Amino acid sequence: MAWKAIGIFDSGVGGLTVLKEVIHTLPQEDTIYLGDTARVPYGTKSPETVIRYSRQIARYLMNRDIKLLVVACNTASAVALAALQQEFDIPIVGVIEPGARAAAAATRSGKVGVIGTAATVASSAYTKAIKRINPDIEVVNRACPLFVPLAEEGWVDNEVARITARIYLEDLKRQGVDTLVLGCTHYPILKEVIAEVMGPEVALVDSAAETARTVAQILSEEGLLRPECERGNHHFYVTDIPAGFIRVGNRFLGGELGDVYQVSLEQEQEGEDGEETY
Amino acid sequence: MAWKAIGIFDSGVGGLTVLKEVIHTLPQEDTIYLGDTARVPYGTKSPETVIRYSRQIARYLMNRDIKLLVVACNTASAVALAALQQEFDIPIVGVIEPGARAAAAATRSGKVGVIGTAATVASSAYTKAIKRINPDIEVVNRACPLFVPLAEEGWVDNEVARITARIYLEDLKRQGVDTLVLGCTHYPILKEVIAEVMGPEVALVDSAAETARTVAQILSEEGLLRPECERGNHHFYVTDIPAGFIRVGNRFLGGELGDVYQVSLEQEQEGEDGEETY
Structure with missing residues (x-):
């Protein structure tokens, strides 16, 4: 269980500032980052839509077998954290x-x-x-x-x-x-x-540094930290093509981002309810 | 065939300026408008993603049985028009x-x-x-x-x-x-x-007025115009909740927007190809 990765997601590239602090605080941990670049931004959209997107992403990362999930996006933390904590039983940390x-x-x-x-x-x-x-x-x-x-x-x-x-x-x-x-x-x-x-x-x-401290504390309390002598690997997923993410991401992380994979989240959907009138 | 509606789509609310001109030029026609408000904007995203979204929307509107499709979004017209014209056999008009x-x-x-x-x-x-x-x-x-x-x-x-x-x-x-x-x-x-x-x-x-003239000309040439004595009905679909669209849309159209329905496009997907490395 301690060997599993930490999952982190954001609507785009911004959450890399949080990832950077997590890596700085816990260099021994593997991380999986997902940026929803095909649907960014979240901050102008309704809570319903942000919750739906956040659930799709959380499901995707759960299938990658993570031990803790960081919601690095303020908007998703503000409107979707409770829904995610209700659906999944690993620790989920927001930035709020x-x-x-x-x-x-x-x-x-x-x-x-x-x-x-x-x-x-x-x-x-x-x-x-x-x-x-x-x-x-x-x-x-x-x-x-x-x-x-x-x-x-x-x-x-x-x-x-x-x-x-x-x-x-x-x-x-x-x-x-x-x-x-x-x-x-x-x-x-x-x-x-x-x-x-x-x-x-x-x-x-x-919130970045304080969020990383919270992650370290929870993993420590639950006995889920990897040995300090380890060095983690970092994987990156995006929903639009990676070119823009790689360019900006290298600047954010101040170094080599490594491989970035494009994924489709649309198969992570729940039973959709078709049309609703307003 | 002439009784079918004209389909119009945009990444959000902006295409209503084109719809307004179409209604002004062809008041006898039914229209179906779709604004992809859950994934707006398109202009910052890759051609691949804009083409994928445009195809999902076009499929959705085709299932609503339209006689002509207007791509009211400049970005979608610029990068996705050829792909749509290749896939579907009704006339498809962009704004470019x-x-x-x-x-x-x-x-x-x-x-x-x-x-x-x-x-x-x-x-x-x-x-x-x-x-x-x-x-x-x-x-x-x-x-x-x-x-x-x-x-x-x-x-x-x-x-x-x-x-x-x-x-x-x-x-x-x-x-x-x-x-x-x-x-x-x-x-x-x-x-x-x-x-x-x-x-x-x-x-x-x-482009709005000139696009409406193009639509009128094509429908006329193909014998697809409804009789001028008719008055069209107008239907609106969005992918995020309709509140914001209704507020801005009423301003754009300068009047009553009528019912706006929320729809999910995710079932319109083609066989997705999973992950790709870059």
């Missing part, structure tokens, strides 16, 4: 709880900002998670739909990025948050302009 | 040819600009189509990946939209194009800022 823990630990003023996709913000998942830790913390949410396309266009430090950041973040800044959760795996790419708008006194929190 | 015809007719200087998604621009579909009409016309392409998210965010006349348009279009302007093809169904929403950058002497061309 760890991010909430890091934010609750960082704030001094008791006022935390959260930025994310429309779906993540609509779910209030971060607010609930932070208030479970400390109900006195005030949480202010803001959806930033243009941050993902800006990061993908590589416009991370030009005038457009700066003005966009100002429009999205001005109100959070004015409300006096002293901690800002980067609630989407793409946002650390825009860290500089975000920091510029928020100012040096605001701590920027991303 | 009509747009190219309108641009070739509009230019005086013989220099035409084309803006579109990364996938549309990479395909060179507009360049080839324009040069088939008149090989002397010079065509300059530019991908504008942020225009779709800007239009969806509703940022169509603020500073961010204006600076973005300037960055994308400055070079086309400098090269002296006198006609600009809006090669994506979302772009007409940004028409004002685009016109502001390009100046009043540059004609902006969108």
Whole structure:
């Protein structure tokens, strides 16, 4: 059982920032990463659709025989984690709880900002998670739909990025948050302009490192860690052709990505229910 | 046969601008529109994936017994039209040819600009189509990946939209194009800022009206038009939940959208080939 791999998925390439921290924390572990590049993004889609996609991916990874599943996508963590935990009986770790823990630990003023996709913000998942830790913390949410396309266009430090950041973040800044959760795996790419708008006194929190710590802790508690002398292998799957993933992924992981395989998830479907009227 | 409906599809809501022109030109015809809102956008994905999705949609609409298919999405028209025309034997009309015809007719200087998604621009579909009409016309392409998210965010006349348009279009302007093809169904929403950058002497061309004329002509030639005294019915299908589509769609169509049904396309798949290594 300890020899099985850790499964990680994201809607695309962003979750590699989480994978990087997992590899850094647990270099002895094998990992299997799946990026749903044929259906990215998730953050603009309905909870129903994100849950359906997440289930297909989880089933696919379960068939690869994993010992723990990391939901590296904030949107999927926000809306699909409970459904996945109900369906499967291995430990499943999202990025919301760890991010909430890091934010609750960082704030001094008791006022935390959260930025994310429309779906993540609509779910209030971060607010609930932070208030479970400390109900006195005030949480202010803001959806930033243009941050993902800006990061993908590589416009991370030009005038457009700066003005966009100002429009999205001005109100959070004015409300006096002293901690800002980067609630989407793409946002650390825009860290500089975000920091510029928020100012040096605001701590920027991303979930990757805290998520990796949570994974290490669970595997340790369950006696599922591989011996520390081992070196893990890393496998990558995507649903669109791998070219774009490989290009961006090498930059994200800062090195060789190795083989990337294209897979089809459509056979992982549950009994579909045909049409529904609205 | 003449009583069958016209099928129209797009990756999302943008193709409704084409539907609107079809209804305006042929009010007697029934239409069936499908927006692939669970997998939108197409413009950032590979030709292979866009072809696969387009085939699934075409199969779905063929099962609804249509007499003609309109590919209202520029990206799908650019990369999947030939594959669809090969697979199915009803007339299939894309938006590239009509747009190219309108641009070739509009230019005086013989220099035409084309803006579109990364996938549309990479395909060179507009360049080839324009040069088939008149090989002397010079065509300059530019991908504008942020225009779709800007239009969806509703940022169509603020500073961010204006600076973005300037960055994308400055070079086309400098090269002296006198006609600009809006090669994506979302772009007409940004028409004002685009016109502001390009100046009043540059004609902006969108394919919707010309595509509707092509549809009318083909149906007329094939004797497939319904009597003009009729009034068509319009049906709408989407792959994500309909809420967002209904909201934006009513704005696009300027009126009542009627019932919108959610459908699953995953059963329309061909024999999938499992994994491929790259």
